[in-house]
Amino acid sequence: MAGIVYLIGAGPGDPDxxxxxxxxxxxxxxxxxxxxxxxxxxxxxxxxxxxxxxGKRGGCKSPPQHFINRMMIALAEQGQTVIRLKxxxxxxxxxxxxxxxxxxxxxxxxxxxxxxxxxxxxxxxxGIPVTHRAYTHGVSFVTGHLQDGESGQNWKALAESGTTLxxxxxxxxxxxxxxxxxxxxxxxDTPAAAIQNGSLxxxxxxxSTLALLTTAVQQAGMGSPAIIVIGDVVRLAHSKDLLQSxxxxx
Amino acid sequence: MAGIVYLIGAGPGDPDxxxxxxxxxxxxxxxxxxxxxxxxxxxxxxxxxxxxxxGKRGGCKSPPQHFINRMMIALAEQGQTVIRLKxxxxxxxxxxxxxxxxxxxxxxxxxxxxxxxxxxxxxxxxGIPVTHRAYTHGVSFVTGHLQDGESGQNWKALAESGTTLxxxxxxxxxxxxxxxxxxxxxxxDTPAAAIQNGSLxxxxxxxSTLALLTTAVQQAGMGSPAIIVIGDVVRLAHSKDLLQSxxxxx
Numbered sequence: 109m110a111g112i113v114y115l116i117g118a119g120p121g122d123p124d125x126x127x128x129x130x131x132x133x134x135x136x137x138x139x140x141x142x143x144x145x146x147x148x149x150x151x152x153x154x155x156x157x158x159x160x161x162x163g164k165r166g167g168c169k170s171p172p173q174h175f176i177n178r179m180m181i182a183l184a185e186q187g188q189t190v191i192r193l194k195x196x197x198x199x200x201x202x203x204x205x206x207x208x209x210x211x212x213x214x215x216x217x218x219x220x221x222x223x224x225x226x227x228x229x230x231x232x233x234x235g236i237p238v239t240h241r242a243y244t245h246g247v248s249f250v251t252g253h254l255q256d257g258e259s260g261q262n263w264k265a266l267a268e269s270g271t272t273l274x275x276x277x278x279x280x281x282x283x284x285x286x287x288x289x290x291x292x293x294x295x296x297d298t299p300a301a302a303i304q305n306g307s308l309x310x311x312x313x314x315x316s317t318l319a320l321l322t323t324a325v326q327q328a329g330m331g332s333p334a335i336i337v338i339g340d341v342v343r344l345a346h347s348k349d350l351l352q353s354x355x356x357x358x
Numbered sequence: 359m360a361g362i363v364y365l366i367g368a369g370p371g372d373p374d375x376x377x378x379x380x381x382x383x384x385x386x387x388x389x390x391x392x393x394x395x396x397x398x399x400x401x402x403x404x405x406x407x408x409x410x411x412x413g414k415r416g417g418c419k420s421p422p423q424h425f426i427n428r429m430m431i432a433l434a435e436q437g438q439t440v441i442r443l444k445x446x447x448x449x450x451x452x453x454x455x456x457x458x459x460x461x462x463x464x465x466x467x468x469x470x471x472x473x474x475x476x477x478x479x480x481x482x483x484x485g486i487p488v489t490h491r492a493y494t495h496g497v498s499f500v501t502g503h504l505q506d507g508e509s510g511q512n513w514k515a516l517a518e519s520g521t522t523l524x525x526x527x528x529x530x531x532x533x534x535x536x537x538x539x540x541x542x543x544x545x546x547d548t549p550a551a552a553i554q555n556g557s558l559x560x561x562x563x564x565x566s567t568l569a570l571l572t573t574a575v576q577q578a579g580m581g582s583p584a585i586i587v588i589g590d591v592v593r594l595a596h597s598k599d600l601l602q603s604x605x606x607x608x
Binding site for chain 1: 369372373374375376377378379381382447448449450451452453454455456458459462470472473474475478479481482485486487488489490491492495496497498499500501509510511512514515516518519520521591594596
């Protein structure tokens with residue numbers, strides 16, 4: 109009997125932010141390949157399944173992508189029901205697209221079960237809606253990951269689009285990103301926030317402005333994983349610390 | 359005892375694409391205010407709750423937003439646990455931001471529970487990842503809703519951003535939107551898809567190109583609600599009908 113691979117989004121961190129569809133798939137799983145950004149509490153839905161960790165832990169290098177692909181293919185060819193559990197959503201910066209194509213070309217049945225993406229859910233924990241009619245007509249989700257020292261983003265076009273900018277994987281190169289955005293002519297006073305470990309008990313955040321965000325993040329001692337939000341919607345954050353962060357950092 | 363309002367995202371349509379957190383909140387609800395894009399099967403999680411329909415049904419006008427706001431406030435002031443259940447995610451074109459602010463200024467406790475947004479999950483049903491490293495570094499979610507005949511979008515900047523474009527509420531003015539995108543210099547051959555009733559059994563879709571999408575949608579007799587996707591990632595759709603649609607419509 110042929111196996112199948114489910115590419116499943118586990119959401120931003122809070123174990124209750126997983127879908128019923130994902131829970132049902134987990135209950136029928138033989139084996140789960142787990143990324144390290146996934147909250148382990150989610151595994152309670154699959155006590156019967158073998159769990160294989162395929163993410164980076166404690167500074168170790170993660171198994172290369174082709175090794176993960178081959179493992180999924182081999183397990184499915186043995187007739188197993190395989191779950192590839194990823195943080196957030198598998199199709200928004202999750203490499204789910206690449207894995208789907210590999211599985212398809214190997215003739216393996218694959219189904220995608222979407223997850224709550226951090227770029228929407230994490231700002232929501234502070235009361236920041238990524239869109240609001242009074243402020244913007246849209247939102248752009250981009251990576252802050254650099255290749256060869258370049259972000260590959262057209263920051264000028266993104267700034268001119270008028271959309272809220274939500275940046276994933278942007279903490280390491282935050283100073284470069286904010287400088288490039290300032291160089292496009294975006295106002296230094298544009299409200300900006302960074303939120304680490306969003307939706308988890310250890311969540312930390314700063315709200316500030318585009319010009320002062322890097323300093324505010326450094327002062328708070330924050331790092332990855334985090335979501336960065338830049339745009340007027342950040343004004344709607346519940347906390348009163350927008351002005352405080354600015355005055356601390358100024 | 360003070361009441362509370364939960365602004366909850368019900369996801370794109372498939373009743374299993376709701377979160378465990380939403381289900382738990384529904385189990386404790388006294389009353390549910392329901393939008394009409396929400397799948398009624400989801401109400402099975404709250405058999406005890408009173409359900410009030412606040413969306414447009416059968417061409418009737420929906421209750422004005424301020425009426426919904428006043429109803430939520432009045433119910434919460436009576437000490438009730440109120441759920442405002444919306445399609446997709448409340449903070450991405452869901453007016454959740456506006457409702458949150460109204461509730462906050464009335465002194466009502468409000469909690470947001472994110473939902474799976476259609477702009478990610480609906481393309482995924484066709485195997486389209488909204489991002490893929492080989493094609494794009496990001497995705498922009500925008501509305502196609504016009505105000506005074508204008509979309510309010512900077513299509514030129516959006517096209518130059520190089521992000522995948524996902525357009526919500528764009529079917530009514532699809533011809534205008536695609537014409538404006540072509541006028542920015544975006545290639546007429548850019549792959550494009552429209553998906554109606556995504557994630558539901560009655561889902562319908564066409565894949566085509568930017569230049570031919572409007573014709574393809576008309577030929578298929580499609581309407582709202584639908585998600586439009588424009589960008590190279592549409593090439594990854596499983597179906598073989600990308601080329602077919604093009605040849606039909608050409």
